[in-house]
Each structure stands twice: as C-alpha cells, then as structure tokens.
Amino acid sequence: MKKVILGALAVVLAACGSTSRMARQQTSPDSAHSPLIESTTGTSGGDVMELLRDGSMFDDDKRTSSHASRQGDAKPVASSRLTATLDELLLSVDTLLERSQLGLHIVDLTTAEVLYAHNAHQRMRPASTEKVATAVTALDLLGPGYALTTQILTTASQTGSVLTGDIFIKGVMDPLLTAADVRSLANQLRAAGIRTINGRLIVDASFKDSDEFGWGWCWDDDNPTLSPMLCGGKPVLVDQLMAAFRAVGISVGRGTSVGTAPAAATPLATVARPLTAVLQPMMKESDNLCAEAVFYHVAKAYGAFSSIKESTKSYSRKNGAAAVSAVINKSHLPTWGGREGISTVADGSGLSLYNYQTPAAFTCLLAYATTQPERILNPLMAVLPVASVDGTLKNRMAGTPAAQNVRAKTGSVSAVSTLVGYTTQRSTGHLIAFAIMNQGVRSMAEARDFQDRVCRLISE
Secondary structure, three states: OHHHHHHHHHHHHHHOOOOOHHHHHOOOHHHHOOOOOOOOOOOOHHHHHHHHHHOOOOOHHHHHHHHHHHHOOOOOHHHHHHHHHHHHHHHHOHHHHHOOEEEEEEEEOOOOEEEEEEOOOOOEOOHHHHHHHHHHHHHHHOOOOOEEEEEEEEOOEEEOOEEEOOEEEEOOOOOOOOHHHHHHHHHHHHHOOOOEEEOOEEEEOOOOOOOOOOOOOOOOOOOOOOOOOOEOOEOOHHHHHHHHHHHOOOEEOOOEEEOOOOOOOEEEEEEEEEHHHHHHHHHHOOOHHHHHHHHHHHHHHHHHHOOOOOOOOOOOHHHHHHHHHHHHHHHHHHHHOOOOOOOEOOOOOOOOOOOEEOHHHHHHHHHHHHOOHHHHHHHHHHHOOEOOOOHHHOOOOOOOOOOOOOEEEEEEEOOEEEEEEEEEOOOOOOEEEEEEEEEOOOOHHHHHHHHHHHHHHHHO
C-alpha cells in the first residue's frame, strides 16, 4: 500500500512540475515535461508568429495533432538527445531543486520547436529580467529612433538680449543627463543672444506622476528616485540649470516657480538622448533608473494614443504596466486561448515584489522580437550582455560554447536568480530563445552555475 501511495504521489507531483527526486525517477521525462514539437525546418519569423497566434507553439494538443498529420510519432533525434541531457542535469542538481523552484523554457526559433519545458507557465518573480519586457515594449512602441528630449521652452518675445516673459524647463526623466548637457542648454540661450530673462524659470514636471518610488519596492533597497527633473541621476536639474545660467551670464529676474508649459510654447534649447543610448546601461549593467525612465516614456506614449479605461493620466505607472502587458498579450496570450492575467507588471526594472512573469511569456516575447528584426531584434541584441564579454555576463561561461554566443539579461533579487535571452546552437546554426527562472534559492552562485550549464548545453 505504501508503494502504491508513493507512486501515485509521484505522478501527481510530476504533473504539477515537482522537482523531487522520487517524482522525477518514477515518472518518464515526457510526462514531467512538455512534449517536443517536431521540427518545421525552414520556419520563418512570420511562421513562428502564426504558431504563436493559433496556440500551436505551446498547446500540447495542437502540437500532437499537427505533428501526427505530418510525420507520425517520431521525434527529432537531436532534440530528444538534448531533452535527455537536460533531464540528467535536473537530476544532478537535485539538492538545489528540492529546496527551490525552477521555471525553464527553451525554444528553437528557427523551427518553432519547444526543446524543453519545466514549469513553463508558472508565475515567478523575474527580478531584472523584467527589463527584457520593458525593452521589447519600448522598441515596439517607440522604435529605436526615439529620443528622450529635455527642452527649455517659452511663449515670451525677445527684444535684443532681453526675453520678456517666462521660460519653462521641461524635464523628461533623462537618466543620463549630465551637467555638461545642462550647460549646453544654457549656452543655446546665450547663442540666441539672450542675456536677461524678465520672468520666471517655471519647472514643468508634468512628464510623470508624483511617485518617487515604484509600486512594491522594498524600503531598504538602493532605490533610484523617479523624478522627471534628473541631472546626474539625481533630482537636481533646476539647481544645475540656474548655476549654468549664472556661469554663462544669463540672469533670471523672477526666480523659479512650478507649472506646465502651454501647448503653444516653442523650444529655445534642446538636448536629445537616443533611446538606444539609455537601453545600453539598462540592459548591459542592469541600471534600474534607466529602466524606469524607459518605462515612463512607454507610459506617456501609450497613454497618448490608447483608450485605457482608467481614471489616470497618461503619465502614470499604470499606463506603463498596461503598455508592457499589451505587448506580452499580443506575443503570448493567444497561445493560452486569449486568457488574461498571466503576467503582472509592476514596474520597468524588476525591483518590485509585485512583478510576475512566466518562462513561456519571456520566450514568446523573444520570439515576437524576431518578427521585427530592424525595429526590435537587432537593437535588442546590441544591448543584451554577451557571455564572457561584457555587462553582467562578463565573468560567466568563459571557455564554453556559450561564450561570446549567449546574449541574455540577468536578474537577481533576494532568493531569486533569472536568465533570459538568446543563443545560437553551434551544431545547427539555429537561434534559440530561453528563460531560466530560479526562485527561493539560498545560493546565487549555485543558481547561476545551473543556468550556465543549461546555456552550455543548448549552445553546443
């Protein structure tokens, strides 16, 4: 009787994605993990998205029926071998998986074949891999040519060296704005012949809501300040601008005030930061302030043209979350029959305790990126850390097939370690998307070692 009960429990645990040794040893790999879809060699990005749209990329029934009509029950030998090897890897790290959770999804984007799936639809905390969702959304919605534009504007008239009226400094939360940039703004006014401003410097902080910290951020984290008036990463733009005016000999007669630039205001000075320049430290070095700045630019743009039925202005965090969720939905939710509520987007950086994603949501986003190479995929590839080369992967996977090959975003908060990105399988030349999400870990080094071993296997 005891054996019967244990056997039944093993089956139940395996069906629920358990990683206990007993469950895995008493259940075949195909019952514990999603079965493979058979190769559709030559599948283009458009065909991948067709699979995403009709659900066949991740729906077990559709995979079985479509395969049976084409090729019978045989599985690709190489894929079966990789599945067996990954099963062995999971067994070898049993101690890690007994006390923590794993979500794993690996997809061949060249053939639209799921190579491996383990807890692929479990909602897990993404940590900084949330930045992948933010980056894909920004590139999709704003485009790689978008710029974060800080401006001084006015409705006043100029007579000689005197500007009679107010000027407005409109901050846009540029996380890379420097004191040199602010001096450039002042010098542009000087170059226009302005020496005296008979009015006020009005601070226009209407770019975003007044929240200085993200929803669900921990009070004891090293959190950035979410202000539109940034200079050097701190909310000191106004002080820096007044100092720059003094340095170039421009006086402001009536001091500073707070307000909103009218629509009719025209620019006197501009500093534009390319979106791709902000994505670079956001992804390579996991800069949280850069991620939140991009998130709010997405929020502003999405709120401007969407029909969001919320009592919120277009610059709120909720609009950023709606924008990211919309991109996740169109890349992922059709595979769930249109079911909503898979992801929870709380911020742009992954600092929040309230973010939840699934491994399959990430691989779908990565698949979606391949359908727009110039707009999304190529700019994204350019800013993802490269294994053993740069960013947060500089010291990982050296001397392996994953080195200089894997391009992926890392994520880590307390007890959470994640890795999401691409690699090229050296034996086939196929582009592989993967998401590895370790939760509840005691040792970050142990989790990262496991992730690196997975990357080595799928890169061979």
